[in-house]
Amino acid sequence: MFIVRLDKIEGEGDFPCPKCSNRISPEDEEEKTYTIVDIVMGEGEIPENMLIKCKSCSSMIRLEGFEALAETEESRADISTPLPDSKPGFRTNHTITFDGKQVGIIAIDYATQEDVTAFKKMRTLKEGEPFKGTITIENKENTSPVKTEDLQEIVKFIKRKIKGLRDNDIYLIEIKDGRKSIIGRASQLPSEPLE
Ligand SMILES: [Zn+2]
Numbered sequence: 282m283f284i285v286r287l288d289k290i291e292g293e294g295d296f297p298c299p300k301c302s303n304r305i306s307p308e309d310e311e312e313k314t315y316t317i318v319d320i321v322m323g324e325g326e327i328p329e330n331m332l333i334k335c336k337s338c339s340s341m342i343r344l345e346g347f348e349a350l351a352e353t354e355e356s357r358a359d360i361s362t363p364l365p366d367s368k369p370g371f372r373t374n375h376t377i378t379f380d381g382k383q384v385g386i387i388a389i390d391y392a393t394q395e396d397v398t399a400f401k402k403m404r405t406l407k408e409g410e411p412f413k414g415t416i417t418i419e420n421k422e423n424t425s426p427v428k429t430e431d432l433q434e435i436v437k438f439i440k441r442k443i444k445g446l447r448d449n450d451i452y453l454i455e456i457k458d459g460r461k462s463i464i465g466r467a468s469q470l471p472s473e474p475l476e
Contacts, residue, residue: 282341288349301338315342315451319473323348357431358438360387370409377416377435384427384435385418389443414451416467422458436467 285301289367295306305314317334317365323329331344360375365371370391377385390413392406401405416435420426427435432453440446448468455462464470 282343284343284345286346287344288346293357294350298335298338298340299342300340303334303335303337305333305335305342346383356434356438356441358435360442377418379427379435382424384431385416387417387439388415389413389446390415399441411445412450414439414446415441415454416451417456418464419455419456426457427455432464433470436470 285296285299287294295304295308297303298305303314309315314336316336317331318334319329319332321329328347329345330347333342333344334340335342357380359378361378363369363373363375364386368373371393372391373389375387375389376383377387389411392400392410392412393409394408396412397406397408400412404412406412416439418427418432436448436451436453439451440448448470449466451467453464453467453470455464
């Protein structure tokens with residue numbers, strides 16, 4: 282069996298079969314050049330690895346590195362490095378930008394030894410692991426408000442960036458005209474972008 286790391290190949294993601302050089306392209310969704318044998322899912326929507334079979338020489342090829350590949354995917358959302366008021370290992374604060382404009386902040390809480398003990402029955406936490414994210418979106422007057430699909434993209438980006446945070450761990454708050462309102466958890470947002 283051959284192993285191909287997708288994050289190590291240049292270009293559009295296509296690569297030659299390691300045995301017969303048949304061009305295998307992820308764009309080939311009809312599976313003309315390969316067949317998918319097995320997919321092992323990792324955290325979130327990203328496969329951990331995928332086993333494919335080259336259609337021209339029948340070689341088995343395991344594809345790895347999907348996670349790193351997804352990380353380089355462009356997003357309209359971004360977060361800053363920890364702000365000066367952050368306490369590493371306890372809580373870090375970051376600004377959130379969307380299309381380059383600051384739209385809010387996120388506070389990320391990391392499990393302390395006490396949290397690990399307190400959550401023991403409900404959840405396996407490791408010390409130092411992020412386990413809560415509070416997103417505060419500030420919709421100012423005279424600026425276009427952050428829409429639901431923008432929030433979905435922000436949440437998706439944050440889950441990719443902060444490993445270990447899940448939809449249920451992410452709380453959304455909106456400040457509009459100086460008033461705070463709770464939107465809810467990210468798991469309550471529609472999961473697919475609205476058309
Ligand atoms: Zn081949």
